[in-house]
Amino acid sequence: MSGILPEWPRSFGLPVGPARYRQHPDHFQVEEQLGFEPEGDGEHWWLFIEKANLGTLEMARRLGQLLDVELKDIGYSGLKDRMALTRQWFSIWLPGRPLPTDPATLVESAGGRLLNAGRHRRKLKRGAHRANRFYLRLEGECVMTDAFDARWEQLLDDGVPNYFGPQRFGVGGENLRRARQVMDRGWRRRDDRQGMLLSSARSFLFNEVLAERIDLGCWNQALEGDVFMLEGSHSHFASDGLDERLRQRVATLDIHPTGPLYGTGRSGTSQTAETLERDVLHRHESLAGGIERARAEAGRRALRVRVEAGRLLRDETGTWLGMTLPRGAFATAVLRELIDHPTL
Structure with a gap:
């Protein structure tokens, strides 16, 4: 990953080993599922x-x-x-x-x-699709091992940190570098027609909060004051308090803790979760302040993503992975839990 971006922690430790992907366009396939x-x-x-x-x-x-x-x-x-x-x-x-x-x-x-x-009768709107189906080919010694199979099964069982992938930040983190410049002088629509710089800034702050919770061992656990998102939906709710039933729903991937898509308006968090997020955002006051001045509306994103319909197929030289992820989730976030690659 570029030096502009931190080496965000993985959930299950180091990847299994070095491997290759995107050797050919056919080796990274994405199919949109509208529903x-x-x-x-x-x-x-x-x-x-x-x-x-x-x-x-x-x-x-x-x-x-x-x-x-x-x-x-x-x-x-x-x-x-x-x-x-x-x-x-x-x-x-x-x-x-x-x-x-x-x-x-x-x-x-x-x-x-x-x-x-x-x-x-209507224009296709952004975010209208339900999910994306991925078919990814990986090559290298590590993807042919039992250790790789075991890690893949672990991800299917436990879910994956829902990081924004490196493509959100541009080649070498260029989008984030430009976002910092734009936020420092004041974001204007004419400087960011597609909103990619603003999106990069908000994605970076989300990743920082997720990284903090991974370091603390609570990215996939409920904290006091968390906002939760329902699996298979973008509906979310704040809890009045934690009980065993709520913790069990988190453990079975029925609901997921969320992190901030920073902007104006209330985050919905309180107590421990609010303090954690506020401390992380305080480290990036300039970026957060620029997002506020741009008047982006605050939102929430699940800290964890469930990998659906996972499949693993091998031939003599490599491994194919098939998986379905909800819209907005990155296949590269799954891959970085499995393999070591410079772009992950």
């Missing part, structure tokens, strides 16, 4: 597109240029990795007119492959 289908009519064309070595924003720009549609009228649910094989939905607002060409030909001209298409 619903386009309705079949409406002014928005929804296209499910497979693409390799092509970022979400670049695909949106290409579609807009081919159709003479402004970028603001093209929707997508999440930003997917560029160095990967990805399958995700886009929407294009075409009021009162059909697509000027066959959808498959259009997508091919933009550098992708069409998997599905349909009309819908």
